[in-house]
Each structure stands twice: as C-alpha cells, then as structure tokens.
Amino acid sequence: xxxxxxxxxxxxxxxxxxxxxxxxxxxxxxxxxxxxxxxxxxxxxxxxxxxxxxxxxxxxxxxxxxxxxxxxxxxxxxxxxxxxxxxxxxxxxxxxxxxxxxxxxxxxxxx
Amino acid sequence: xxxxxxxxxxxxxxxxxxxxxxxxxxxxxxxxxxxxxxxxxxxxxxxxxxxxxxxxxxxxxxxxxxxxxxxxxxxxxxxxxxxxxxxxxxxxxxxxxxxxxxxxxxxxxxx
Numbered sequence: 001x002x003x004x005x006x007x008x009x010x011x012x013x014x015x016x017x018x019x020x021x022x023x024x025x026x027x028x029x030x031x032x033x034x035x036x037x038x039x040x041x042x043x044x045x046x047x048x049x050x051x052x053x054x055x056x057x058x059x060x061x062x063x064x065x066x067x068x069x070x071x072x073x074x075x076x077x078x079x080x081x082x083x084x085x086x087x088x089x090x091x092x093x094x095x096x097x098x099x100x101x102x103x104x105x106x107x108x109x110x111x
Numbered sequence: 112x113x114x115x116x117x118x119x120x121x122x123x124x125x126x127x128x129x130x131x132x133x134x135x136x137x138x139x140x141x142x143x144x145x146x147x148x149x150x151x152x153x154x155x156x157x158x159x160x161x162x163x164x165x166x167x168x169x170x171x172x173x174x175x176x177x178x179x180x181x182x183x184x185x186x187x188x189x190x191x192x193x194x195x196x197x198x199x200x201x202x203x204x205x206x207x208x209x210x211x212x213x214x215x216x217x218x219x220x221x222x
Binding site: 004031033042043045048050055056091093095097098099100101102103104105 | 142144146152153154155156159199201203207208209210211212213214215
C-alpha cells in the first residue's frame with residue numbers, strides 16, 4: 001500500500017482565496033483524521049470521520065473551515081476564505097484499531 | 112481532561128541511551144504511542160503500547176508504562192545521529208479513536 005496520500009504538498013496563496021487540501025487514506029481504514037501543526041499550537045485535531053461520517057468536528061477553528069468525505073477513498077479539507085493565520089502544515093491520517101498512519105502533510109502558506 | 116505533556120528538548124551523545132518522558136492525564140486511555148517526525152516530513156509511528164502492558168521492547172526501542180503515575184517513557188538504546196528528530200507521545204481513548212498528542216520532544220544527538 002502507498003500509505004496515506006495528500007495533495008498538494010505545498011500551497012502558497014493569497015489571503016481571501018479558497019484552499020482545498022486532499023487526502024486518500026489507506027485502503028480498508030475506517031477512520032480518517034485531519035490534523036493541523038503549527039509551532040505555536042503543536043498538533044491539533046480538526047475533525048475525524050468514521051465510515052465517511054464526521055464524528056467530531058469540535059476542533060475545526062471556525063466556519064471558514066469545512067471537511068468532507070464523499071467516499072471511503074477520498075477526503076477534502078477546504079478553507080474559504082483563507083487568512084494568514086491559517087498558515088500551517090495540515091496532516092491527514094487514517095487508522096486501524098491500533099495504529100494511526102500519517103500522510104506527508106500539506107504545507108499551506110497564506111500571504 | 113485531555114493533556115499530554117513532554118519536555119521540550121533532550122541532547123545526548125552518539126552511542127548513549129536516550130530516554131524521552133511523557134505524562135498524560137486520562138486514565139481511560141487504551142493505547143499510548145510514540146511517533147517520530149523528521150524535518151519537513153510527516154509523523155512516523157515508532158511503537159505503541161496497550162494500556163494493560165507495562166513494557167514493550169522493539170529492537171533499540173523500549174517503552175515503559177506506569178499507569179499509576181500516568182507516565183510513559185521511550186528509551187532509545189545506542190542512539191545514532193539519524194535518531195535526531197522530534198518525538199511525540201500520544202494517547203488514544205476507548206470512547207473514541209482520536210489521538211491526543213503532546214507538544215513533542217526535540218532530540219539532538221551529538222557526534
């Protein structure tokens with residue numbers, strides 16, 4: 001298996017633009033997570049899904065953030081409109097009962 | 112509450128053992144994890160321990176769990192320069208499948 005695949009790896013955009021980050025989880029994993037990593041706040045859980053259904057979105061910062069999982073092999077995290085404080089590395093992860101595997105991350109810079 | 116704490120920095124000489132410590136607050140945690148993050152990369156699962164175990168050994172890695180004190184440690188034997196990275200401790204709860212991460216310990220291995 002290729003592991004958790006994220007795209008794009010790097011995104012530079014201007015304030016106010018829409019950003020869409022994509023994730024393909026490992027096949028057969030029922031849980032998918034979106035985390036955000038910054039120097040100031042460390043790793044924060046934004047939202048997670050079980051069998052494509054959002055279970056806990058309490059970590060989503062505000063209404064500008066939305067996440068979807070239309071099928072078992074694809075998820076998106078959208079920021080609209082983006083702001084400079086959204087600059088971070090966004091990680092997608094999927095898990096079995098015991099193990100959580102991360103993608104390589106999408107580094108977002110909002111100017 | 113949900114709080115995982117780690118010391119920020121550890122420096123060791125190559126060939127010595129490294130011990131990275133972590134404390135957590137939730138006694139209902141089922142699995143406890145150690146992840147490694149190298150610069151610009153995602154989080155790599157190193158090892159994990161189930162909450163009913165006291166110790167787990169995997170090659171150079173030894174995990175010790177003290178449930179009474181809610182203390183977890185990772186010992187790396189014969190530390191190499193390639194072990195220089197940030198190490199994250201995380202807990203997972205029975206009631207959900209989300210992982211809560213500590214702030215990470217930066218390990219520097221001096222030649």
